[in-house]
Amino acid sequence: MNELELKLKGKVPGDDTGIEIRKSVCAICDPGTQCGLDLYVKDGTIIKVAGTKEAPHSHGTLCSKGAAMRQYVYSPERVLTPLRRTGERGSGQFEPITWDEALDEIASKLNGIKREFGPESVMFFSGYAKWARPYLMRFAMDFGSPNYLTESSTCATAMVMAQQLTYGAPAGPDLKNTSCVMYWSHNPSATKSLNLEGINRKIESGAKVIVIDPRVTDLAQLADVFLQLRPGTDGALALAFGHVIIEEGLYDREFVASWTRGFDEYKQLVADMTPEKAAGICGVAAADIRAAARMYAEAKPACVHFSAAPVVHHTNGVQNYRAVFCLIALTGNLDVAGGNRINPASLVHQPGGFPTREREFTCAHRLAGLPERIGARRFPVWARLCNEAQACDIPRQMRTDDPYPLKALFALGLNYRMFPGSQDFLDEVCKLDFIVDADLFLTDSAKHADIVLPCCSSAERREIRCWPMGYVQFTQPAIEPVGESRSDVDILAELSKRLGLGDELLEAGIEACVEWMMEPSGLTVKDLDEHPEGMWVPGAKPPAERKYLDGGFRTPSGKVEFVSSVLEDVGGEGCEALPSYREPAMSPVSRPDLAEEYPLVLGLGARLPMYQHTRTFRLPWTRSLSPDPHADVNPADAAAAGIADGGWMTVATPKGSLTVRAHVTGLVREGDVHMYHDWPQANANDLLDGDYLDPISGFPGYRSSLCKIAPASAEGRGAGHD
Ligand SMILES: Nc1nc2c(c(=O)[nH]1)N[C@H]1C(S)=C(S)[C@@H](COP(=O)(O)OP(=O)(O)OC[C@H]3O[C@@H](n4cnc5c(=O)[nH]c(N)nc54)[C@H](O)[C@@H]3O)O[C@H]1N2
Ligand SMILES: Nc1nc2c(c(=O)[nH]1)N[C@H]1C(S)=C(S)[C@@H](COP(=O)(O)OP(=O)(O)OC[C@H]3O[C@@H](n4cnc5c(=O)[nH]c(N)nc54)[C@H](O)[C@@H]3O)O[C@H]1N2
Ligand SMILES: [Mo]
Numbered sequence: 001m002n003e004l005e006l007k008l009k010g011k012v013p014g015d016d017t018g019i020e021i022r023k024s025v026c027a028i029c030d031p032g033t034q035c036g037l038d039l040y041v042k043d044g045t046i047i048k049v050a051g052t053k054e055a056p057h058s059h060g061t062l063c064s065k066g067a068a069m070r071q072y073v074y075s076p077e078r079v080l081t082p083l084r085r086t087g088e089r090g091s092g093q094f095e096p097i098t099w100d101e102a103l104d105e106i107a108s109k110l111n112g113i114k115r116e117f118g119p120e121s122v123m124f125f126s127g128y129a130k131w132a133r134p135y136l137m138r139f140a141m142d143f144g145s146p147n148y149l150t151e152s153s154t155c156a157t158a159m160v161m162a163q164q165l166t167y168g169a170p171a172g173p174d175l176k177n178t179s180c181v182m183y184w185s186h187n188p189s190a191t192k193s194l195n196l197e198g199i200n201r202k203i204e205s206g207a208k209v210i211v212i213d214p215r216v217t218d219l220a221q222l223a224d225v226f227l228q229l230r231p232g233t234d235g236a237l238a239l240a241f242g243h244v245i246i247e248e249g250l251y252d253r254e255f256v257a258s259w260t261r262g263f264d265e266y267k268q269l270v271a272d273m274t275p276e277k278a279a280g281i282c283g284v285a286a287a288d289i290r291a292a293a294r295m296y297a298e299a300k301p302a303c304v305h306f307s308a309a310p311v312v313h314h315t316n317g318v319q320n321y322r323a324v325f326c327l328i329a330l331t332g333n334l335d336v337a338g339g340n341r342i343n344p345a346s347l348v349h350q351p352g353g354f355p356t357r358e359r360e361f362t363c364a365h366r367l368a369g370l371p372e373r374i375g376a377r378r379f380p381v382w383a384r385l386c387n388e389a390q391a392c393d394i395p396r397q398m399r400t401d402d403p404y405p406l407k408a409l410f411a412l413g414l415n416y417r418m419f420p421g422s423q424d425f426l427d428e429v430c431k432l433d434f435i436v437d438a439d440l441f442l443t444d445s446a447k448h449a450d451i452v453l454p455c456c457s458s459a460e461r462r463e464i465r466c467w468p469m470g471y472v473q474f475t476q477p478a479i480e481p482v483g484e485s486r487s488d489v490d491i492l493a494e495l496s497k498r499l500g501l502g503d504e505l506l507e508a509g510i511e512a513c514v515e516w517m518m519e520p521s522g523l524t525v526k527d528l529d530e531h532p533e534g535m536w537v538p539g540a541k542p543p544a545e546r547k548y549l550d551g552g553f554r555t556p557s558g559k560v561e562f563v564s565s566v567l568e569d570v571g572g573e574g575c576e577a578l579p580s581y582r583e584p585a586m587s588p589v590s591r592p593d594l595a596e597e598y599p600l601v602l603g604l605g606a607r608l609p610m611y612q613h614t615r616t617f618r619l620p621w622t623r624s625l626s627p628d629p630h631a632d633v634n635p636a637d638a639a640a641a642g643i644a645d646g647g648w649m650t651v652a653t654p655k656g657s658l659t660v661r662a663h664v665t666g667l668v669r670e671g672d673v674h675m676y677h678d679w680p681q682a683n684a685n686d687l688l689d690g691d692y693l694d695p696i697s698g699f700p701g702y703r704s705s706l707c708k709i710a711p712a713s714a715e716g717r718g719a720g721h722d
Pocket of ligand 1: 029155156184185186187188190191192212213214215217230231232233234307308309310311603605606607608609610611612613703
């Protein structure tokens with residue numbers, strides 16, 4: 001082999017080899033964990049993927065999903081041209097059409113439906129991809145529909161609501177400056193590997209760590225105190241913390257006196273929740289509750305690391321997190337260094353420490369003049385606090401036409417399996433007159449659309465992102481789009497023209513939009529384009545401490561609200577003004593009748609490191625790491641049911657039954673079963689009812705219901721498609 005051949009074999013970049021490194025970002029995870037990507041490109045094809053060493057957030061690391069990026073980009077399941085359905089919904093029979101045909105047809109159908117039934121009868125939905133949302137929301141507002149909805153109907157928003165209700169805005173943990181971190185449900189080894197570096201450094205520095213999780217995670221094994229609670233009982237535990245902190249005089253009297261509302265009522269509420277009582281509810285030792293409460297309250301400063309999903313994935317989720325967030329105020333750790341800091345998002349839900357006009361760009365203010373949103377009447381607290389419609393209410397509105405009929409859905413990345421009672425959700429959606437789904441892949445959901453539009457991956461498009469330390473990247477396409485695929489934003493811009501929406505800025509394309517949004521940051525597209533690998537935003541810094549001193553908190557009273565004015569105003573079951581504890585709607589305590597037949601607590605959705613919702617099942621590398629659907633079962637429960645580790649078993653609820661492999665492990669509590677969601681051949685959400693929702697947020701109770709297990713044969717397995 002000569003030198004050039006050797007270099008080619010080693011994929012060495014250079015003029016002689018024709019291999020070039022192009023900087024990009026991995027958007028398989030989104031948006032908190034995007035690693036910088038070095039894409040090695042030769043003759044327009046990505047031949048190698050590596051992490052970007054100089055990326056300040058990922059330092060050249062990649063997880064199994066990012067390492068499989070080429071299989072994602074070049075998947076044989078990519079949609080290559082626009083498609084028009086020719087067979088039954090779901091049959092997968094389509095004919096390729098041109099972009100002009102597709103866009104004209106969509107424009108004429110949507111405008112026709114708008115004329116006949118009003119703009120509100122058209123829904124604009126975005127799945128987990130969050131990067132294109134500001135553009136989609138603006139597009140929906142231009143169209144005149146209040147029904148902009150996203151996967152955030154099940155992710156993160158309820159956690160944000162719990163904070164809005166309590167102190168007006170989200171307050172993230174200041175890990176760098178803290179001396180104690182309370183991880184109230186977080187499993188970074190599986191979900192946010194980029195957090196591990198900071199966590200390890202913190203632990204090495206001697207900071208105290210408390211972990212609250214029903215499963216023994218990697219993080220739990222590093223904790224000073226680990227509380228392995230029954231899923232969905234977080235509220236009782238947090239109230240018991242409040243009990244100890246007040247009883248032992250460990251609370252911040254001055255802050256509580258000056259800056260909180262309803263302390264006396266809260267004090268009364270927690271007086272009843274002794275550690276002994278909470279121990280009985282949560283299944284943890286009272287002594288450990290006392291130890292953790294003291295550790296958190298005595299360390300100064302201390303922060304709570306919360307998460308987007310598991311605590312609010314219960315029918316009592318918002319109240320449970322409200323009880324947790326009250327502790328931050330009670331101990332005076334709110335908006336101080338090393339505590340939880342109020343830090344607004346700069347771009348795509350990420351705080352970057354610099355101002356942008358992303359929010360203004362979405363035109364959310366126009367919602368006020370539009371008809372009622374989906375879910376607004378059923379979830380009034382949601383409607384007051386969020387700028388979106390609540391997608392979990394779509395099936396009900398489809399069934400009843402109340403308050404008006406829905407006729408069309410325009411989706412960027414629809415996955416019906418993300419919704420509880422998935423099949424019912426799909427059946428209702430299929431009654432629409434017209435469905436468009438834009439996706440990278442011809443998914444099960446896309447197969448039900450009338451028109452499928454092919455979308456680009458992050459390697460083929462431009463997108464802007466930022467990271468909390470004040471770093472921003474406006475990526476360049478590393479390769480030409482695969483097939484005829486287009487960027488979501490290009491699709492919206494083109495469609496806007498054909499619909500005659502008259503939005504000059506959106507129609508001018510992503511560069512113009514980014515220029516507009518970034519204006520307050522002082523950076524122009526020209527500046528950003530000089531640094532395709534990303535750049536520090538000059539002057540970016542976290543907001544000042546104790547901003548409430550100047551104008552109070554963004555709650556109706558201007559104070560931290562132990563007693564919520566909004567909940568007081570709305571009222572109703574589950575919407576109590578105090579964060580009182582209520583059992584999950586399906587638990588051994590709330591439904592002893594059901595528990596006789598279904599004795600185990602079922603948690604659906606704990607993440608696996610190699611899978612990202614539906615996205616990476618189809619990649620051979622990631623799939624090989626965990627080929628079959630499985631659920632975690634405690635050895636005692638497995639033995640009682642006669643189930644062997646690795647054997648097939650059924651997991652059944654009153655709603656349905658799945659066949660999965662048993663992963664018998666002492667890492668889960670006796671009495672609990674945990675399973676990942678979105679398996680193509682074993683969809684966890686077929687086990688739940690579509691109405692199993694939190695009355696405050698409308699979030700599904702994915703993480704606690706009741707089930708039974710029994711041995712099964714391999715024949716029971718479902719055949720599925722990604
Ligand atoms: N690999 C991978 N990473 C992901 C995702 C993915 O699909 N795959 N999804 C991304 C998304 S959209 C999200 S929202 C985040 C979620 O991010 P995380 O919240 O970190 O992830 P989870 O694994 O859902 O839950 C964290 C921990 O909460 C625990 N838990 C479950 N129920 C309860 C409960 O009732 N109370 C308490 N205290 N803890 C509970 C679980 O056992 C788990 O260890 O992950 C993101 N990262
Ligand atoms: N049982 C249970 N169910 C859950 C959860 C749980 O914990 N348990 N978690 C909930 C949570 S937190 C979340 S976030 C949701 C997951 O939300 P989903 O929206 O279900 O997530 P994905 O499957 O990742 O993405 C949906 C589709 O978007 C496509 N897509 C990817 N990138 C792009 C893009 O750039 N443009 C376009 N147009 N399409 C793209 C993907 O190919 C996929 O088909 O699931 C929810 N459902
Ligand atoms: Mo999520």
